[in-house]
Amino acid sequence: MAIYHLCAKVIARSSGRSATAAAAYRAGEKIHDNCTGQIFDYSRKKEVSYRRIFAPLNAPQWMKDREQLWNAVEQSETRKDAQVAREIEVALPIELSPSQHIILLERFVHTQLTSKGMIADVCIHNKKDNPHAHILLTTREINITNDGFGKKNRDWNSKEQLEEWREQWAKHCNRRLSVACSQSRIDHRSLQNQGLDQIPTVHVGANSHAMDKRGITSKRKELNNLIKEKNMSNQQWKKAIAELKLENEPASDSTIKTEIVEAKKARHLFLNATDYKNHRKYREANFSRTYIPILLEIFEELCTGVDQIETDIGMCFQINLIGGGKIYDYGSQIKIENGTDEEIKVAIKLAQEKGWEGLHLTGSEHFKEQVFLEAVLSGAFRPEQITGYKPSKANLEVIRDCRPALKIANDSNVIKSYAVDKSGSGETGGAEQVHIPRLKI
Numbered sequence: 001m002a003i004y005h006l007c008a009k010v011i012a013r014s015s016g017r018s019a020t021a022a023a024a025y026r027a028g029e030k031i032h033d034n035c036t037g038q039i040f041d042y043s044r045k046k047e048v049s050y051r052r053i054f055a056p057l058n059a060p061q062w063m064k065d066r067e068q069l070w071n072a073v074e075q076s077e078t079r080k081d082a083q084v085a086r087e088i089e090v091a092l093p094i095e096l097s098p099s100q101h102i103i104l105l106e107r108f109v110h111t112q113l114t115s116k117g118m119i120a121d122v123c124i125h126n127k128k129d130n131p132h133a134h135i136l137l138t139t140r141e142i143n144i145t146n147d148g149f150g151k152k153n154r155d156w157n158s159k160e161q162l163e164e165w166r167e168q169w170a171k172h173c174n175r176r177l178s179v180a181c182s183q184s185r186i187d188h189r190s191l192q193n194q195g196l197d198q199i200p201t202v203h204v205g206a207n208s209h210a211m212d213k214r215g216i217t218s219k220r221k222e223l224n225n226l227i228k229e230k231n232m233s234n235q236q237w238k239k240a241i242a243e244l245k246l247e248n249e250p251a252s253d254s255t256i257k258t259e260i261v262e263a264k265k266a267r268h269l270f271l272n273a274t275d276y277k278n279h280r281k282y283r284e285a286n287f288s289r290t291y292i293p294i295l296l297e298i299f300e301e302l303c304t305g306v307d308q309i310e311t312d313i314g315m316c317f318q319i320n321l322i323g324g325g326k327i328y329d330y331g332s333q334i335k336i337e338n339g340t341d342e343e344i345k346v347a348i349k350l351a352q353e354k355g356w357e358g359l360h361l362t363g364s365e366h367f368k369e370q371v372f373l374e375a376v377l378s379g380a381f382r383p384e385q386i387t388g389y390k391p392s393k394a395n396l397e398v399i400r401d402c403r404p405a406l407k408i409a410n411d412s413n414v415i416k417s418y419a420v421d422k423s424g425s426g427e428t429g430g431a432e433q434v435h436i437p438r439l440k441i
Helices: 019-027 066-075 098-112 159-179 206-213 219-246 253-266 291-298 341-354 365-377 393-402
Strands: 006-012 030-032 039-041 048-054 083-091 120-127 130-137 140-143 148-152 269-271 282-284 303-311 314-321 326-329 334-336 359-362 433-435
Touching: 006 159, 019 030, 019 039, 019 048, 019 066, 019 083, 019 120, 019 130, 030 066, 048 066, 048 098, 066 083, 066 120, 066 148, 098 120, 098 130, 098 159, 098 341, 159 291, 291 303, 291 314, 291 341, 314 341, 326 341, 334 341, 341 365, 359 365, 365 393
Parallel strands: none
Antiparallel strands: 006 083, 030 039, 048 120, 083 130, 120 130, 140 148, 269 282, 303 314, 314 326, 326 334, 359 433
8 A cells, every 4th residue: 555755865975975976876877976086877777767857947958967967066065064965755656657656756846846946856766566766956046147056045954844845745645646546545644643543663774675685584674563563453453343332233323324325435336348358347436525626736727627427327527628528537437528639638638647558449430540649649658558449551650750759569469448438428339439448457
């Protein structure tokens, strides 16, 4: 399940560290330190799956080059004990796909870091069962006059700023989890402030994990296991007490109302008629109360509002576009009303936001061609991720002309799919549809 972890650290010369070495290690690259003449080469590091530098709009172009950026940071500091950079390390929810991790980080960095004037060097380390990101930050403001760095911004060091980052990271993660229809949530508050009767676990760390791989159990790992066992036994004990209290008691009005609400929720299911490998299984659309505000935030410039409606195949969210079109979001189905260019673009964007890994198209050939070209030319999906439509030679020529760097695979893999169609009625037969799959079914 998703865990909360945000740790802010300072990269300081007093501890023998440098910004160039830190950047090279986190990005898995080779960087030459112009001040010391040292070469930091971590290019053999294979776990780095994403690396990008985010800068404010007023930053000069050269600051987006990793080696130039962190050499300039080092050169702007003269003290022996200077704080050359700040790092934020965050755990990425395992319920989200790699593409959703990127969207999550980009939104957080834009709203919380670069908007305040910092430059952020973001790298994802995609370790098994422990995907996490390192965000290396500058400590000085950008000086446009001398095309470099100016004075340090002390507000970025405040305790209030750290608390804001911690709270906002939890909110950003929970929004992404909600969009991805995951029921997992995280909380930045301590267990005590959450009102939970649990013992907080301890951070195990890389050294303890290394010992564990060699068959040696560290004291930290042993303590953590004991705490987890204690917390689990407390939960099981509370559950057993609750069951004993309810046994042989007549159901109260509140209990009956709760059961009715849960029964209604259980009916928010639908059958994906075109999921040819699992067509007899139902999929549950998990929506939270915050889902409508999230859709409004994502499509604020494209829609006039979002309504929650009930159709023959279950509850859905109707996105009303400014141009008059409508998109129906069922969780694992997205239906398009008229098949206009605007609707197709919004549906593809929603598919990206949900982190789906491909499209399966049904409907008229013209409609499928429209979706195929838009999905590929916009960079949202690769041709081999789209099934249900065989592109013509003319389509492939258009793609090669517009995106010459794109390598088109000859063999398309069959993908398990979920649906998006061109009718708000909930009927899949004969309606134009875009079926959108996930990795986990």
